Each structure stands twice: as structure tokens, then as C-alpha cells.
Amino acid sequence: MSEKELGQKWDRCLADCAVKFGTGLGLGIVFSVVFFKRRTWPIVFGTGLGLGMAYSNCQNDLRSRYVLHSKYFSFEQK
């Protein structure tokens, strides 16, 4: 169903967002804990990174239909 596609997309988007957020957060926390002495900026950075990736994925996913795919063909005159 085409109408379900959007919903699915949105579901994926949200799921991806949640995952990315969590992963970002987690990595952020990890990195903050590990590398950056428990500063918040890696958490935020990671969360932000994660959300950003999720947003971008979501957008790409939602845009995917409109993206023109091209291919290069090289003509070689023989």
C-alpha cells in the first residue's frame, strides 16, 4: 500500500532516529567517558550526530522517490 509506505517510512525514521539517538548518546557517553572525561559535549555531539544522521536518513528515505538516479554512459566511437 502506498499510503502505508509513508507510515512505514516514518516508522523507520523514528526507529532509526531512536537508534541513532541512542547509539549517538551511547557513543557519546562512551566517548565522553572514555575519551573526553565525561564532558557533555561528546554526548550531545554524539546525540546530535545521531539525530542528525537520523534526520538525514529520514529525509533521504522520504526523498528517495524524487531522487533522480543517473548513470554515466561513455560512448566510445569505435
Next chain:
Amino acid sequence: MLRVCWKGAHAAARQCVCGKVKAHPLQLCRRYSTAGDSGSTAGKIVAASLLTVGGGLGGTILYAKWDPKFRANVEKSVPYSDQLFEMALGPPPPPLVTLQKKPVRVIEPLQISSLSEASKESKQPKAKAKKSDPAPVEAPAAVEEAPAPTPQTLKEASAEAAHIISAIGEVPSVPAPGTSDESPPGHTAADEECKDHHEPVLKERPAEEVTARLAQQDKAEQDALAGLQVESLGSTAKTTLQAIGAQEAALTAIAAHTNKLKEAMDSQTPPDEKSSQWKALNEALSERTRAMEEAEEALLKAKGELENLSGVINSSKQSKINTARPQILAAEENLHSMIVDLDKVVTKVQTAQTEAKIVSQYSELVNEAKAQFQQELANITPEIQANWKRLSGKLSADDLNSLIAHAHRRIDQLNRELAEQRVREQIHIEVALEQQKLEDQKALERAVVSALEHSREDMRLEQEKKAQEVREVMEAEMRTQLRRQAAAHTDHLRDVLKVQEQELREEAQEILNSKMMEQETHYRRLTQEQLDTFTLDMNAAYARLKGIEEAIDSHVIAEEEARKAHQLWLSVEALNYTLKSAGADFPTEPLEGAVGVIKENCAGNEFAQALATAIPEESLSRGIYSEASLRARFFDIRRLARRVALIDETRNSLYQYFLSYLQSVLLFEREQVAPPAKLAPEDLDTFKLLAYANYSIERGDLELAAKFVNQLRGESQRVAQDWLKEARLTLETKQVISLLSAYANAVGLGTTQAP
């Protein structure tokens, strides 16, 4: 009453409405309503019609009474009017019939009746003579006595005439007179009556009738003539003979009487015989007187008969029947001879009478003398009173002496008288001679006259005889000429008849031929007609048979078609039914089976096959969604499409998504908007489109909604894609199925046969 009617009507209506249909009260009311005011006018109309009818009938009857022709007309034209007229007026008057044939018919009876009359006439004097004449004539007497009681019937009269003819047999059969068609009938005296009757009615009669009439006429004439002549001849002959006989008898009686008287006068016979003599004398005298009377009567009768006969002969002479002339002549001769004989006899009688007179005178004188003598004797002898004849023996001597003396005296006296007489003799003789002369002269004259008459008669008769002979000769010549002419005529007739016969035969042959031809053609035509009709019938029957066969075939075909259509319809119905099997969210069963069945059922039907194949594959394999599910789905689509209304190729970031969602939340519009007839470009807005589509789909018009949804662009389009596809599928399938069902219905209608 009207109110009652209305109530009734209402009740009836209610009842009708309730379902108990009883319209009688309404009808009754209707009937009541028509009566009432129209009663008097109806009565007037009835009375007027009755008056006119009665007047017409009465007028007809009265006019029929007055005019019988009108009555006859009406009786002819109107069936039972004759009975009505008879009842009212009595029987119709008898029709007038002209008397045409009666005089012609009457003539023959008249002739016969005239014959009977003539026979009666001739017989009545005979009868009279018969009564007075006791001298019977044997042969005619029997015949005469028979007609004496006046025969009534014509047949008797003719039979008597025949009797007379046969009895006497004098007159031979008269040959037929000359052939003349218009010869008038018998001209005898008695036929003059019928001549008067006949002449005014002379007209053309048919040949057979004419010949019959001629024969009858001839026969009648013959009969009449013969009868009359014969009868009259016979009668006159008889009477003459009778008269002659009577005269002769008288003559003899006179002679006898005179002889007797002379004898008696002689007085030489003995006295005994005298008385007998005187008796005989008286008898003779009486006889003589009687005979004289009879003779006179007979003479009168004979004279009458002779006159009659002469009249008859004259009348028959006046007739133009030539061949009767000899008979007439013979009759005349007979008449003449009879007259002559009669005259002779009469003269004889007269002479005898004169002689007898003389003798009687003498006898009278003698009787006188005797009487005188007797008287004297009686004077002398007064005591003798009785007749002296008887007293011949009773006379005394004195008486005798006186008688003798008287006798002597008487003798002396007589002698003296005698002497005187002798003296006067001469004178007396002279006187007597003169007287005799005179008488002789008279007689002579009479004789001469009669002789003259006789001679004249003889001459006339001879002349007539000669004339008759000449006439006969002429007649014979005429007959020969006529015969020649008749022969020529018959020859001519024969020729003409031959020619006519030929002509007629030819005509008849022609007619026969034509008729034969006609008949043949007719027969041929009839046979041809028969053949034609037969072939027509055969053709008709064959055509009908063919028609029947075709009809049966077409019936079979039609039934086959009907069966097929029915099956198609059933399968289409099955397909329709399968459509209903769609649930809320899940599609129908795959239509493959049903469609396959359809395909099987309409194997020969191209249209149905095409249709069946036109069903989209998806529906066959997967089935279609019902409209309701599509409708339900549309709501989701609409919501979603509204949310992504801004998203298209250019704007498709997440921000746009947010914006579009915000737009959808903040945009207030009517959910359903009636779509316009024509779409303008500003109507191509998502929201409007969705509103139109919503409106359409709410109204059940999926097609229009699909059309509107098809106009969506961008993400909305992508979102509604599937729905559209489904809608398209459903619509297509439904269209095909509806076509199929319509087709099946049409086919079913076409093949169903009206009862």
C-alpha cells in the same frame, strides 16, 4: 337521498380500500340517482311513439281497404301483413280474368246443343204425331219413343242422331268439304245461332285446333245435315206414308162403306142379315169417319212435314255445302214424289168421297123414305111402337094388310113420282151434267194446276239435277286443279322444308360444336384449376412444413441460446456474488474461477469472451476490493494526502514535511465540496481535489473520486497511488462485470419467449 348515496359511496370506498370489494351499493345508488325527474318525460316519449305507430298502422289498413293494389303490394313486401289484412278487412277481392277462349269453346257445345235442339224439334212433331197416330212404325218408333222424354244430355242427342243414321242408313258419309281455313261453321238452320256467336270471334287459331275444329265442324255439319235431312226425310216419308196409308185406308173404308151401303140399299138380303148388315154398315160408317179423320190428320201432319222438309231443304240449299246437293236434290225429289203421291191419294179420296157422298145421299134418301114409310106405318099401326125390324113375327093379319095396303099406296105414289122423275129426267140430267161439267172443269183446273205445278217442279228438279251434275263436274275439275296446286304446294313445301332442315341442322351442329367447345374448355379449366389448387396446397403445405421445421430449429436454437444465456447469466450472477465476498479489509476471492466459468459458458460468444478477457489480471488472480473498503481507505488516504500536500519533487525535505503537516492542521475547509462540471486550473489544488473526491466517494461515485485523486501531484499522488490502482482495478472489473451482466441480461431477454 343524495346524502345516502354519498354515504354509501364512502362506505364502498372504505370497503374497497379495506380490501372487501363490494361495489353494489354504489351501483344501486347510481341507479337510484338516474330515476326520478326523467319519469314524466319518458312517459311522454312512450305515449308519443305509441300514437305514431298506431296511426301508421291504422292509416295503412284504411288505405289498403280502399286500394287493393296497395294491399297486394304490402302483402308482397311485408311477411305477415296478409294475415293482418285478412283479419281486419276480410279476404282480398278476386282478380279480374279476361274471357278469351270461352266463345271458341262454347261453339262446339252449341253445335251439339243445336244438333240436339234440331233433333228435338224434328222429334217433337214426330212425338205429337206419334201420340195421335196409333199406327206404329216399328223401326223409328223405338227410336222416337226414346227421345220422347226429351233427352237432356248432349251425348244422348248425338247418340240418337247416330242411331237414326244407323237405323235409316240413307245418307252416305259426307266427304270433307274444300280446304278453307276460315270457312264458317255449319249453316243449317239450327246452326245460325252459333254462327252469330262465332263470327265476332274470328281470329287466328293454331293449325291443330283449326283442323280439329274443321273435322268437328264437318262432322257436326254432316251430322246435322244428315240428321236433319234424314230425320226430316224420314219423318216426312213416314208421315207421308202414314198419310197415304191413312188416305188409302180411308179410301178403302169409304169404298167398304159405300159397298156396304149399296149392299144395304139393295135390300135383297134376308132380314136377319139386314140388322147385321146395318150394324156392319154402322161400323163401316164409324170406321170410315175415323179413317177419314185419321186421314185428314195424317194429311195435315204430312203437309206440315212436307212444308218443314221443304223449309229444311231450302235452308240446306242456302248452305254452301256443295256435296250435299245430291242429297238435297234427292230430298227434293222425294218431297216432290211424296207431294205427288199425296195429291193423287187425296184426289182419289176426294173422288171416293164424292162417290160416297152420292151413295150417302142415296142412302139418306132411302133412309128418309124408310123413315117416312116407317112413320106412315107407325101412323097406321100405332100400337107397334118398337122397331119394326124385330117384330117380324109379331104382326097380326090386319097389321099386315094395312101394311100391304100402305105399301101398295106407297108403290103407286113412287110410280107416279118415278113417272114425274122420268119426265124431269132430262132437265135433271142436264142440270146434273152442267153441274158435272162445272165440277169437271173445276177438277180439271185443279188437275191442270197441280199438273203444272208438278211439271214445273219436275223441270226445276231436272234443272237442278243438271246444275248439280255440272257443278259436280266443275267440282271434280276444281278438285283436280286444287290437287295439282296442292301437289305443287307440297313439292314447294318439301323443298322449303328440306332447305330449312338443312339450315337448322347446320345451326344445330354449330351450336352443338360451340357447346362442346365450351364444355371442353370448361372441363380443361376446371382440371387446371384443380391442379393449380392442388399444387398450391402442396406448396403451401410444404412451405408450412418448412416453416414448421425452421421454427422448430429456430426454437431449438433459441432454446439453446436461452440456455446459454441463462448459463451466462448464472455465471455472471456467480461472478457478482463473488464480488460480494469482499470483506472490509481484504479483497474478494480471486475471480479467476468465476471468470473461467464464464469463459467456458460463453465459449462461442466473442463479445463475452472479449469481456471476460478484458477483466484485469489482478482481479482474476487476487480479487478486488469492495467499494466500501475503498471508501474507508480513502479516508486514510485523504488524511495522509492532506498532510503531505506540500511535498513534491522540489520540496521534499523533512522541514517541508513539517510545514505541510502544519498546513493540513491549520487549513480549515469543508470536507466535502461538490465538484463543478468543469475543472478549472485553480481546482487542481490538493485540498480541493480531496474535497471533491470525498464528496464523490461519499455519494458513491468512485469513478469521479478516482478521477479527482488521479489529479493529485507530488507526494499526495504517491500516497494515493495504490488506492488509485485498487480503485482503478475495482472500477475496471466492475465495469466489465456490469457489461457482462448487461450483456447476459440482454441475451437472456432476447432469448426469452413471451408466453
